[in-house]
Amino acid sequence: MTPTIGILGGGQLGLMLLQAAIDWNLRVHILDPDAEAPCRTLCTTFMQGSLTDYDTVYQFGQSVDVLTIEIERVNVDALEALEREGKKVFPQPSVIRTIQDKRLQKQFYRDHNLPTADFILTENRADVAMIEIQQPDFLPAFHKLGRDGYDGRGVQRIASVADVGKAFDAPGVLEKAVDFDKELAVIVARNERGDVQTFPTVEMVFHPELNLVDYLFAPADISADINQKAQDIARRTADAFGIVGLLAVELFLDKKGNVLINEVAPRPHNSGHHTIRANVTSQFEQHWRAILNYPLGDTEVYQPAAMVNLLGEDGYTGPAVYEGLENLLAVSGVFPFFYGKAITKPFRKMGHVTVMDQSLEALREKVEGVKSSIRVISS
Amino acid sequence: MTPTIGILGGGQLGLMLLQAAIDWNLRVHILDPDAEAPCRTLCTTFMQGSLTDYDTVYQFGQSVDVLTIEIERVNVDALEALEREGKKVFPQPSVIRTIQDKRLQKQFYRDHNLPTADFILTENRADVAMIEIQQPDFLPAFHKLGRDGYDGRGVQRIASVADVGKAFDAPGVLEKAVDFDKELAVIVARNERGDVQTFPTVEMVFHPELNLVDYLFAPADISADINQKAQDIARRTADAFGIVGLLAVELFLDKKGNVLINEVAPRPHNSGHHTIRANVTSQFEQHWRAILNYPLGDTEVYQPAAMVNLLGEDGYTGPAVYEGLENLLAVSGVFPFFYGKAITKPFRKMGHVTVMDQSLEALREKVEGVKSSIRVISS
Numbered sequence: 001m002t003p004t005i006g007i008l009g010g011g012q013l014g015l016m017l018l019q020a021a022i023d024w025n026l027r028v029h030i031l032d033p034d035a036e037a038p039c040r041t042l043c044t045t046f047m048q049g050s051l052t053d054y055d056t057v058y059q060f061g062q063s064v065d066v067l068t069i070e071i072e073r074v075n076v077d078a079l080e081a082l083e084r085e086g087k088k089v090f091p092q093p094s095v096i097r098t099i100q101d102k103r104l105q106k107q108f109y110r111d112h113n114l115p116t117a118d119f120i121l122t123e124n125r126a127d128v129a130m131i132e133i134q135q136p137d138f139l140p141a142f143h144k145l146g147r148d149g150y151d152g153r154g155v156q157r158i159a160s161v162a163d164v165g166k167a168f169d170a171p172g173v174l175e176k177a178v179d180f181d182k183e184l185a186v187i188v189a190r191n192e193r194g195d196v197q198t199f200p201t202v203e204m205v206f207h208p209e210l211n212l213v214d215y216l217f218a219p220a221d222i223s224a225d226i227n228q229k230a231q232d233i234a235r236r237t238a239d240a241f242g243i244v245g246l247l248a249v250e251l252f253l254d255k256k257g258n259v260l261i262n263e264v265a266p267r268p269h270n271s272g273h274h275t276i277r278a279n280v281t282s283q284f285e286q287h288w289r290a291i292l293n294y295p296l297g298d299t300e301v302y303q304p305a306a307m308v309n310l311l312g313e314d315g316y317t318g319p320a321v322y323e324g325l326e327n328l329l330a331v332s333g334v335f336p337f338f339y340g341k342a343i344t345k346p347f348r349k350m351g352h353v354t355v356m357d358q359s360l361e362a363l364r365e366k367v368e369g370v371k372s373s374i375r376v377i378s379s
Numbered sequence: 380m381t382p383t384i385g386i387l388g389g390g391q392l393g394l395m396l397l398q399a400a401i402d403w404n405l406r407v408h409i410l411d412p413d414a415e416a417p418c419r420t421l422c423t424t425f426m427q428g429s430l431t432d433y434d435t436v437y438q439f440g441q442s443v444d445v446l447t448i449e450i451e452r453v454n455v456d457a458l459e460a461l462e463r464e465g466k467k468v469f470p471q472p473s474v475i476r477t478i479q480d481k482r483l484q485k486q487f488y489r490d491h492n493l494p495t496a497d498f499i500l501t502e503n504r505a506d507v508a509m510i511e512i513q514q515p516d517f518l519p520a521f522h523k524l525g526r527d528g529y530d531g532r533g534v535q536r537i538a539s540v541a542d543v544g545k546a547f548d549a550p551g552v553l554e555k556a557v558d559f560d561k562e563l564a565v566i567v568a569r570n571e572r573g574d575v576q577t578f579p580t581v582e583m584v585f586h587p588e589l590n591l592v593d594y595l596f597a598p599a600d601i602s603a604d605i606n607q608k609a610q611d612i613a614r615r616t617a618d619a620f621g622i623v624g625l626l627a628v629e630l631f632l633d634k635k636g637n638v639l640i641n642e643v644a645p646r647p648h649n650s651g652h653h654t655i656r657a658n659v660t661s662q663f664e665q666h667w668r669a670i671l672n673y674p675l676g677d678t679e680v681y682q683p684a685a686m687v688n689l690l691g692e693d694g695y696t697g698p699a700v701y702e703g704l705e706n707l708l709a710v711s712g713v714f715p716f717f718y719g720k721a722i723t724k725p726f727r728k729m730g731h732v733t734v735m736d737q738s739l740e741a742l743r744e745k746v747e748g749v750k751s752s753i754r755v756i757s758s
Contacts, residue, residue: 019401022394022421025719042401044420280712280735295709302681330674333659340404356659 002026003088003292006064008051010039012339012349013070013268016276018042020284031060038340054078061087068245068291069267072096073148090192090244090291091266098241099266103146103173109261112240115233116261117252118176128158128167128174140177143167178260180252184220185271186234187248187283189290196238197296199283201230202271204250213270215308215367218278219301221360222253229259237264246287248272270309270352277335277354278305303333303356306363308370310336310351312344318378320344322351327373333357334370343378350376381405382467382671385443387430389418391718391728392449392647395655397421399663410439417719433457440466447624447670448646451475452527469571469670470624470645477620478645482525482552488640491619494612495640496631497555507537507546507553519556522546557639559631563599564650565613566627566662568669575617576675578662580609581650583629592649594687594746597657598680600739601632608638616643625666627651649688649731656714656733657684682712682735685742687749689715689730691723697757699723701730706752712736713749722757729755 002025007014010032018039021028030043033050040046049056051071057078061067066088067079079093098104109116120138122128128143145154145168156166158174167174183206187199203220204213220227234249241247248269250262272283281289281297289296312320319342328334333356344350353374355366381404386393389411397418400407409422412429419425428435430450436457440446445467446458458472477483488495499517501507507522524533524547535545537553546553562585566578582599583592599606613628620626627648629641651662660668660676668675691699698721707713712735723729732753734745 015401018421019398022398023714023716025417025717038404041423042397042421289708294705297708298711326673329668329676332677335402337402338404 003065004029004044004063006031006060006067007039007043007070008057008060008067008074009070010034010037010043010046011070012038012341012351014039015042015339016273016282016284016337017070017268017287019276020282020288023285024288026288029060029064031056036342051075058082061089066090066291068287069096072100072266076100088291091247092242092244095241095243095266099264101146102144102149102263103171105263106173106175108240109237112236114237114240114261115259117178120174122167122172122174124171125164125167125169128172129161129164131174132158132161132164138174138176142175142177144173144175146171146173178252178254178262181255182220182222182253183262184222184230184251184253184259185216185248185269186230186251187246187269187272187275187286188234188238189246189283189286189296190238190243191290191296192244192293194239195296196235197286197299198231198234199272199275199279199286199299200301201227202274204271213309215306215371216271216274217304217306217360217363218274219304226253226257226259233259233261237261241266244293245290246272246283270349271307273337273352274305274307274354274356275299276337278303278356303358304360304363306355306367308353308355308367309349310338310353310374310376312346312348312350313375313377314346316376316378317345318343320350321377321379322374323377324374328353328370331366331369334366336374344376382444383408383423383442385410385439385446386418386422386449387436387439387446387453388449389413389416389422389425390449391417391720391730393418394421394718395652395661395663395716396447396449396647396666398655399661399667402664403667405667408439408443410435415721430454437461440468445469445670447666448475451479451645455479467670470620470622470626474620474622474645478643480525481523481528481642482550484642485552485554487619488616491615493616493619493640494638496557499553501546501551501553503550504543504546504548507551508540508543510553511537511540511543517553517555521554521556523552523554525550525552557631557633557641560634561599561601561632562641563601563609563630563632563638564595564627564648565609565630566625566648566651566654566665567613567617568625568662568665568675569617569622570669570675571623571672573618574675575614576665576678577610577613578651578654578658578665578678579680580606581653583650592688594685594750595650595653596683596685596739596742597653598683605632605636605638612638612640616640620645623672624669625651625662649728650686652716652731653684653686653733654678655716657682657735682737683739683742685734685746687732687734687746688728689717689732689753689755691725691727691729692754692756693725695755695757696724697722699729700756700758701753702756703753707732707749710745710748713745715753723755 010030061082140159200219202218207214276282338351389409436454440461519538579598581597586593655661717730
């Protein structure tokens, strides 16, 4: 019998997981705090409730055979209780717990000899001030909150003693800034029996102001040697965690050719949305294969692809309208995906566009065309 | 604003339409007589009701902006009333009406100089007997019921006077048997502004006993000249109907190299399921593009593909179990799709498997592997 599955979170990643689940007729139940979550009408049952409340998560988990996540800000205590009682919880609660806390995450890399930027754990703002004075060579650095920092919140750049006021007065980690050439990402899948399969390395181009991925290319424009390093690190990291599910490994390529782990996410990731169109197996199907302990799928690329995030236009808050869809659809190999969020806000992730073509140059041109042709505004 | 869409029918074609609709966040309502229809939990609202009852179809249609079908056995009078009142109904009721009746459909080809097997319209069994006596050269032939013949029902082979008892004593069409070499199919899409786009020609291999597609290959193993004929006929047929939506054109290639229309379906079709994985745009997304009057998508093939129908195993009726899924998923480029029908019956369409590879030979081998590795039985 096919198991009953629960997902904590019903946003865009849940939506794409549900889309992939249709192929195998999986019965998927969703828990999300938002009554208007994108997944609400596309799952077997939708339950509105907090992802961080012990009782809510525990009760939701009781009703399913396999529990997974689309967001890591969830109640791990409840997941551990469910796991102890014999539920399949993938990724495992211990993995989520380590990744939830940037301090534990960084220490994990050090303990497992996984390359990452140098760092010092800090307990409060005074610790940061002390480092600035005693180890000026450690600057510039980023001070990151241990917990609850997401999407660019909970990170401050500390360039000199003058920035000490920006440091968090709470447990955090001061991470030496990497003078990087590129940002890369590798999504890796691992199933219960320990099979590991990576997706081709992607290259992320960040929006200069928003600290969000602006667009990415895949495969990355890097040497075979660098690619091998990135792929090996992703694979070793998944094995070190012993994760069952997907692990998205974000990497820095520094100017000396070193590849360093920036951070990881134990779930489908923005850097893999193009795999729905461009790869033999998508990251979403791969997630199901991994957590249901099926053989992992082939990740080969059909065509080079780019992915552009569609962010809510600055200055518009209200019911979302996609302006320019018609022009977009007129271009061969351009595929929008809208997340079904009713309300747009400035810079909110409202969708993405997958762009495919034979060459990197053609892709770059199409990406610019996409960015200038579609806007998410309010009605 | 995105329009509200209704689909008459919530079976497997509806399911795959819903899957494609997720990308564009389309709000889709489903009407189906079966409370357990595959689409029931994956649409905005699900309404249980008859597709052939005037009032039910009319009322369902009132609640949406655009109405479409996944099955042609629907109440066309209701659709015509809705169309008169200004609703967008695609494919148009007039097209469905012609296609529903094999007599009108055959006459349509003759009226529009579209190549099809020679035929004689018959009113009753006595007409068939008369032809057998007066025109013995017209045999062997197939006698087809004008209306309500589906999936091999409503068709009888008439080889000689001895078979007259098998002919239908109701309005029908006697169609001269084609001594064919191959059966082909071309799915063509046409939008409201008259853009037309075809999918590559596929080659169908029928199950010798069941009169159902056993598997198909795409692109078809035919000469460029034959391919051009098939593509042209599909395009001309779509234009002749003036259809808005998809038209699946099933064709015979006879032993003299003539390409003849067998029959058509005004909707997504079994012969296009592989396009989800193997083509830049799937037939399901193309259907949405066509009926929403968007530019049609590129239909290019990424890789040669085959599609195997998964039929309920003979001798099993009851809750469906898919035996051998694990082995199937272990083969690269093999992707099952299950339709979520709770009950399996002998030869019921329970799913399909898309198979991809670089060459036709490799595909044929994989197809045999698939057929021997998975079975749909009951628990």
